[in-house]
Amino acid sequence: MSIENKPSADEIEISLIGTGGGYGESIVIKMANDDWIIVDSCINPITKVPLPLEYIENLGVDVSKRVKLIICTHWHDDHIQGISEIFKKCSQANFCMAKVTDKNKFLQFVALDSSKIDEASNSSTKEFSKCLKVLEMRKKNIISAFPDRTIYNENFDGTNFKIFTLSPSDLAIQKFDLEISDLITEFGTKNKKVIPQSPNLKSVVLLLEVGNHSMLLGADLEVSTDPKLGWKAILNESQVTGNKSSLFKVSHHGSKNGFHQRIFDELLDQEVACKLTPWNKRNKLPEIQMLQAYHNKSNVLLMTSPVVSSSKPKRTRDRKIEKYIKSLNVKLSEIKFDKGIVRSRIKYGLKNAKWRHELFDSAFEVKIP
Amino acid sequence: MEKHIDSTDQLNEMGDTMSIISEPDNTQSDYNEHHTKVLKNSLEEQVDTRFKLKPVLQSSSKHFEITANLLDPDPVLDKIYSLDSFQVSGKYVLNRLHGNYTQKIQKWKGHITEVLKEGFVAKLEDLTNQGTDEIGEFDIDDISTQDRPLISVGSVFYWTVGYFIKNGQISKQSLIRFQRLKEWSMQEYDKAIDTAEDLSKKINWD
Numbered sequence: 001m002s003i004e005n006k007p008s009a010d011e012i013e014i015s016l017i018g019t020g021g022g023y024g025e026s027i028v029i030k031m032a033n034d035d036w037i038i039v040d041s042c043i044n045p046i047t048k049v050p051l052p053l054e055y056i057e058n059l060g061v062d063v064s065k066r067v068k069l070i071i072c073t074h075w076h077d078d079h080i081q082g083i084s085e086i087f088k089k090c091s092q093a094n095f096c097m098a099k100v101t102d103k104n105k106f107l108q109f110v111a112l113d114s115s116k117i118d119e120a121s122n123s124s125t126k127e128f129s130k131c132l133k134v135l136e137m138r139k140k141n142i143i144s145a146f147p148d149r150t151i152y153n154e155n156f157d158g159t160n161f162k163i164f165t166l167s168p169s170d171l172a173i174q175k176f177d178l179e180i181s182d183l184i185t186e187f188g189t190k191n192k193k194v195i196p197q198s199p200n201l202k203s204v205v206l207l208l209e210v211g212n213h214s215m216l217l218g219a220d221l222e223v224s225t226d227p228k229l230g231w232k233a234i235l236n237e238s239q240v241t242g243n244k245s246s247l248f249k250v251s252h253h254g255s256k257n258g259f260h261q262r263i264f265d266e267l268l269d270q271e272v273a274c275k276l277t278p279w280n281k282r283n284k285l286p287e288i289q290m291l292q293a294y295h296n297k298s299n300v301l302l303m304t305s306p307v308v309s310s311s312k313p314k315r316t317r318d319r320k321i322e323k324y325i326k327s328l329n330v331k332l333s334e335i336k337f338d339k340g341i342v343r344s345r346i347k348y349g350l351k352n353a354k355w356r357h358e359l360f361d362s363a364f365e366v367k368i369p
Numbered sequence: 370m371e372k373h374i375d376s377t378d379q380l381n382e383m384g385d386t387m388s389i390i391s392e393p394d395n396t397q398s399d400y401n402e403h404h405t406k407v408l409k410n411s412l413e414e415q416v417d418t419r420f421k422l423k424p425v426l427q428s429s430s431k432h433f434e435i436t437a438n439l440l441d442p443d444p445v446l447d448k449i450y451s452l453d454s455f456q457v458s459g460k461y462v463l464n465r466l467h468g469n470y471t472q473k474i475q476k477w478k479g480h481i482t483e484v485l486k487e488g489f490v491a492k493l494e495d496l497t498n499q500g501t502d503e504i505g506e507f508d509i510d511d512i513s514t515q516d517r518p519l520i521s522v523g524s525v526f527y528w529t530v531g532y533f534i535k536n537g538q539i540s541k542q543s544l545i546r547f548q549r550l551k552e553w554s555m556q557e558y559d560k561a562i563d564t565a566e567d568l569s570k571k572i573n574w575d
Contacts (some may be wrong), residue, residue, distance in 0.1 A: 022502060046500045047499075107565035112558070132568055141573040232496060282483075282490060282504050316498045321475045324530060324541050331506040 003341070003360050006059045009034070012161075012210050014217075017042065017051050017248060018304025020282030020338025020362070024078035024302070026052040027217060027249060029208070032156035033184045036061060037069040037163070038090070039217060040207065041083035050082030053089060055341065062067050062238030069152055069163075071145070072097040072131075073219035074203040080109030095131060096151050098168050098202050099144035102177045107132075109180050120145050123247050141310050145204040146173065147233070149239045159211045159348060165207040167221055170235035176202050200252060203229050207241060210348045214243040215269045216267055218251030223260045226231070235262050244269040247344060247355060250276035254286025254294055264297045275342045276297040279306045281335060296367045305362035338362045383561040474531035479505065481524045489520055493528065512545055 001005075013030035022044025035319035038052045051251050056063055065091035073079055087095060092260070100106040114129035116369060152163035157356060168176070203219035208299045222317075224230035231251070234241070246269045251258030254276045264272075272296055279285035284307050293302045314334045325332060340363035347353045359365065475498075479491035485506075493503040506527070509517065516526075526547040532539055 036378050045502065104565060104569050107568050108562055111561040111564040131574060136568060136571045139571075141575045144575050146573070195505065202370060245563070281492075312493065314498065314503060316500065317475060320532070324543075325475070328530070328543055329508045329511055330543075335492075335502045335504060337501050 001358055002062070003343075004054075004365055006061070007345050008347075010347050010349055011151040012213075013343065013345045013347050014208075014215055015246060015341055015343040016275045016277065016302075017055060018277035018338075018340045018342075018363075019044075019051070020308070020340075021253070021278045021285075021306045021338055022078070024081055025277040026050075026079075028052050028055055029207075031068075031152065031163075031210070032154040032159070032161040034061070034066055035152075035161075036063070036067045036156065038067060038072065038086055038093075039071045039211065040073050040079040040219075041081060041086055042078065043082040044339070048082075050086050051339065053082070053086050062090050067093045069094050069096060069143075071151075071204060071206065073206075074098065074200065075128075075261035076200070076220065078233040080124045080127045081212045081219070082127075084127045085135070087134050088133050094140060094143055095135060096143035096145055096165070096204075096205055098176070099173050100176065102175055102180065105177065105180050109183055111308065113183075142189050142248050146170070148238055157349075160209070161291075162209045164207040164209070166207055166234045166238050166241070167219075167230075167332055168202040168204065169229055170236070171226070171228040171233070172202045172230075174334050175229075180258065200227060200257075203233060203251075207245070207249075209243065212243070212351055213289060213348055214245040214347060215364040216257065217249040218263075219249075220252040220258070222252055222255070222257040231258075231260050231263060231267075235260070235266060241267055244272075246272055246346075248274045248298075249339065250274050250286075250294060252285070253279040253341075254281075254290050255289065257289055259290060259293065266291055268297075271299040271301070272297075273300045273357065275302040275304075275344070277304045277340075280308055280338075282333075284308075292367060292368055295366055300357065301366040302357060303344045303366055306364065308336060308338070340364075378536055467552075473528065477503070477505075477528045481520065481526075483520050484522060485521060487494050491526070507545070511543070512547075516545070516547045524548075 005322065007055050010028070013027045013028070016026065019042050023045050025040060026042045027039040029037040029039065036056055038056075041052055043050050044054075053063060056067065061067075063086075067086075070082060070083065070087055070090060070093045078298065087093060108127050108205045110128050112130065113125040114171045124344045140273070145168070147166055147169060150162060151165055152161065154161045182235070200220040200222045201224060203221040205219050205221050206217040208217070221234075222230050223232060225258050226238055229234065241250040244261075245267060248263075248268055274297075276286065286307065291301075339361045341360040343353045343358040343360065345358075346355045355366075414546055444507050460512060463501070471547045478494040478496055479495040481489050481491045482504075483490040487510075488508045490504060490506050493505050495501070495503065512520065519526075524547060526545055528543070530541070531541045
């Protein structure tokens with residue numbers, strides 16, 4: 001089927017968009033009555049166009065009216081690039097992000113970092129800052145994400161459509177406040193890019209419930225040794241994870257830190273379809289043994305693009321310059337842009353309906369004998 | 370301390386020079402001392418006597434290297450840098466060129482993502498060809514001793530490689546310069562705090 005084909009009225013859709021690892025990931029969701037939701041954002045590094053926006057617009061959806069919610073799962077450059085442009089265009093959308101207890105301190109941090117010179121500012125705070133301006137202009141509230149919160153609730157054609165946030169845990173929210181204090185003290189110089197330490201533990205995991213179908217989107221949440229943080233907090237404390245999910249967006253690019261046996265035992269259906277995006281920077285994810293583990297535990301494992309081992313610099317340069325760079329004492333490797341889309345649709349009204357997966361661009365099904 | 374002005378990018382990126390091309394007859398006749406004088410006077414009228422002009426004759430145009438004291442922030446230089454070309458007089462235009470470099474040049478803006486025992490890893494944004502980013506692993510020996518204390522996660526630097534022409538001699542160069550900017554002023558800090566307080570009043574969190 002062509003990528004421009006819209007889902008039918010009796011279908012929901014969860015599409016994972018990947019860029020090959022270095023330029024982020026995003027999820028596009030179709031819920032009740034042609035409502036669309038965008039989770040995180042990533043861009044094409046050449047055109048700078050936000051990919052989820054491009055995808056939905058190509059389906060012929062009027063984003064200014066039909067996108068109802070934009071969710072920022074966490075504060076990492078590879079999940080947020082282009083999100084302010086999406087928010088500007090989606091004029092009916094609400095904005096959801098992890099709960100912040102000390103709002104003033106958080107806003108001070110964003111104001112300070114985003115007012116830095118471009119070279120040194122963190123692009124995530126620039127994006128936040130722009131989103132805040134849109135919120136101010138539209139006089140809209142921020143929807144805070146915390147454990148077991150309902151952020152979307154519609155009834156359409158006799159079916160309930162719900163989205164819960166399962167994280168960040170209370171302890172992760174407290175830790176984030178402390179981290180902001182530490183980051184503010186680093187504002188001695190304007191030429192340094194502030195890099196948050198562990199935003200993955202503050203990731204917003206989403207549980208979608210449509211009729212009797214459940215889907216789990218793991219963001220970049222990791223497993224911590226502290227039972228009050230990460231996946232263990234969800235597994236130990238969540239009150240809304242009764243139904244087992246038939247679709248799982250694997251956490252944190254299939255890393256070892258994102259895996260816990262209990263996620264599969266307690267939250268996922270035996271026939272679960274798993275999908276993930278790779279991480280192709282200096283470190284590569286998922287590692288082969290984790291790919292094997294996810295493959296063994298899922299009915300089908302789909303990736304947006306392969307894990308590639310790029311050890312070469314870009315090829316667009318003048319030959320002489322390229323030769324000279326090679327002679328230097330610098331190891332240079334390109335962060336490749338390798339777009340792929342894993343689209344999954346299901347007829348939500350049918351109790352025993354199965355997911356129909358479609359793969360576009362570099363996306364593929366992982367098959368390990 | 371006197372530094373050259375980088376003609377193509379940030380002031381403190383590299384020790385390059387800014388060129389002036391006289392127009393419209395920049396290929397005509399011999400180098401003319403009178404021209405230099407006129408140009409120098411018109412520049413000095415509009416900019417500042419701190420700029421020093423040194424005429425350099427090149428094959429296709431008349432170039433003038435400018436050096437300036439860059440220790441203090443300079444609004445005139447800022448103005449020049451904010452423009453692609455700076456009208457010096459009705460007759461002369463100050464162009465942003467590649468200074469002494471030829472067109473064969475490659476520039477990156479990097480920020481350090483990891484510090485290693487004898488070097489560092491950085492994410493590099495290609496300023497010459499745009500598009501995709503790169504990861505570079507650098508050796509500490511290639512960083513000047515003055516810049517080494519600046520090596521830490523998050524530090525921003527510029528890396529330029531190219532073919533350099535000086536006094537007719539061509540040489541290859543790789544330059545890494547870390548950004549050095551002045552500390553935040555109390556006014557800048559207060560402004561950010563005010564912005565935050567203002568936003569805090571206007572935006573509610575459910």
